[in-house]
């Protein structure tokens with residue numbers, strides 16, 4: 570490596586240290602985003618292999634969802650939490666693309682997630698989007714898109730309102746307030762089958778509100794994929 574190149578690499582590592590996004594150890598030049606150990610020990614749910622899985626059950630009796638799944642188990646102070654923080658609060662947008670690709674590889678043979686017309690990331694409010702510089706769910710969708718060959722659409726579903734913390738509210742109250750936050754509009758014409766993409770699923774209220782917004786414009790065939798599931 571010539572001196573200039575080495576200087577540039579060292580210089581960029583000041584700003585972008587090559588650390589594992591999960592355990593924070595130094596990465597080898599062959600490793601990207603995650604070290605080999607973290608990559609092979611990701612706490613995958615394998616929910617996509619099971620009909621009637623935990624994520625699908627979240628929506629039972631609430632909204633109609635064809636299939637739903639989440640890639641990783643999220644635990645407080647766990648490695649997935651660290652990854653999600655990197656993705657959402659530390660500007661590591663490309664980690665979302667990387668994890669989306671990984672997830673896509675395990676979904677590629679799944680009938681439920683093939684042949685969808687669009688991947689629709691859960692939108693951020695424009696102000697929040699501007700502040701963060703990107704929408705983490707859109708980054709995950711980009712990764713999924715490159716493996717599943719389904720285009721990402723970030724115009725049909727919009728977040729028109731930001732609301733405060735919903736902690737402590739009942740599920741019905743949460744959904745009622747969230748329903749006013751999302752608006753769907755499909756000027757391009759007919760869309761049959763979509764997959765909603767989120768970063769973390771907990772109570773499912775946000776996704777429920779998104780499904781209702783899509784139902785309002787006649788989109789009924791909806792699947793859900795989330796990167797993490799916080800029990």
Ligand SMILES: [Zn+2]
Nearest residue numbers: 589592604607
């Ligand atoms: Zn690691």
